[in-house]
Amino acid sequence: MSVDSPIEVEIETGVETSIESGIEPDGLDDLVEDDSVSLFEGDEGGLEYAQRRALVTLLKQRFISARTHPRDWTVLVEHERLIRSRLNDLFLELQVDRSREVAWKRQATSETASRFPTMLYDAAWSREETLVLVHLRDRLRAGLASGDARVFVDREDLVGYVASFRPSHATDVAGDEKRARNAVASIVKAGLLIGTVTDDRYEICEAVEPLIPLELLQELLEALQTATSSDGAAEDDEPADLFDDDADPDAIPDAPAEEQ
Known part of the structure; x- marks a missing residue:
């Protein structure tokens, strides 16, 4: 990613x-x-x-x-x-x-x-999906390290995590939230969140970690830091501007999973 x-x-x-x-x-x-x-x-x-x-x-x-x-x-x-x-x-x-x-x-x-x-096609994760996957991997590792046999996450927690990367100058709040919720639904359909699309709480599938190797996660986090610094958001301690209206909607940090 x-x-x-x-x-x-x-x-x-x-x-x-x-x-x-x-x-x-x-x-x-x-x-x-x-x-x-x-x-x-x-x-x-x-x-x-x-x-x-x-x-x-x-x-x-x-x-x-x-x-x-x-x-x-x-x-x-x-x-x-x-x-x-x-x-x-x-x-x-x-x-x-x-x-x-x-x-x-x-x-x-x-x-x-x-x-x-x-016979396969490459389908890049959206920015919102990428952020959800990063958060899931983080939560899964933390839960397993604490001795949890199964790790769960709330849908609102995922939506809130994506929102934390939203810059203060972004104006389409409703649209950004809709994309975040669609990202959660997409990850559910991919099988990396166990539950139904309408559930409020999901179990994180153990496949998240091997499908998102540590080296790819590190690349993504470094890219996020670079984006934050170059965007000037670092001065205000704001998250990287992943929702810039001028950004390519299909371009994302270089790191997601799988390759499936």
Whole structure:
């Protein structure tokens, strides 16, 4: 995740698949034998049903974890090399954090730094989403360090954190608050906040930390400090001006997650 003044560095947010997310039809698992590799007429695939299901889930979602997708996580851990191979065939790399029980994919890069064909698209987090992610990582680490098995956060706390980066001269208060609330909803949909969009309190998903590495967080904080200094806000001890009306709305600090 990252920044400048105005924020120009684009953050690499986890890449997201262009495949439409969906739920497996109820009862399908009961109709298919897990150890069968022939699932339909003319099927020449080499994966069993459970392995294919885990692979498809990994392609659809930003990440899978033992908490959010326990069945697919178990299959992935048992057949990691096989699933990694299938992802590699698609120019994707598999990332696995076994200590936090989280796995995600990212676009592979050639040794010559050229881009491979891809089925993923880069979707940078908005400034508001970036701030929410930084705050979540902070809260998660603090909670875990205090011995909490699960860490929770209030929606208003997140909205207030984003608002703290709002300069005193900004006039669109309602618009800024709406963007902050939309950012929270977006993070909920990404699965990094556990709950529903209409909830007032959420559990922070353990995937936040591995998807937002410390080095990226440090880059973002340094960029925020640079933005604050160059904007002159430091003199008034005001947060970096991330909401400047002249700033590119799609440009953000260079640091978010994932890569999904």
